[in-house]
Amino acid sequence: MKISTDSHPTFSTQRAQAATATNTQATAFSSALAAAKADTPSAKQADFTSMTRQDLFDWMNGQIRSGNMSLDESSAFLGMTMKVDVATGQPVDMATDSTRINFVEKARAGIDGALSRNDPDLAKRLQLAVASMQKLLGQTEGAGTRAR
Structure with missing residues (x-):
């Protein structure tokens, strides 16, 4: 038997939060990299x-x-x-x-x-x-x- 975590609200919320955090970190890294290049x-x-x-x-x-x-x-x-x-x-x-x-x-x-x-x-x-x-x-x- 396979247990699916797709429909359970706890797991769906955790995935959404993880995706948002990853996108925020990537944006912050890109901004920091662009600023560092401009200062070099x-x-x-x-x-x-x-x-x-x-x-x-x-x-x-x-x-x-x-x-x-x-x-x-x-x-x-x-x-x-x-x-x-x-x-x-x-x-x-x-x-x-x-x-x-x-x-x-x-x-x-x-x-x-x-x-x-x-x-x-x-x-x-x-x-x-x-x-x-x-x-x-x-x-x-x-x-x-x-x-x-």
């Missing part, structure tokens, strides 16, 4: 022609976290965030360096340098970085475009 650095404009090294680093990490960029794809961008003081030979902290850089031009110069040193792998990674920057230049960073 990935929601601002990407201007690779005038960014600090920290801006590029934050953008790159946002792209990795969101799944829009792989770690391999980020290697060329990571290299562009490095700076060494010529006088001391020590790395310059990007958090305190407010110099604005045209990273599109920096990557193009890097391509020329890589080709002159016969480093086709680096040249290819930098060419992909330039293509990604040109594609994303001026677009909202959180638009879901994949850097390739």
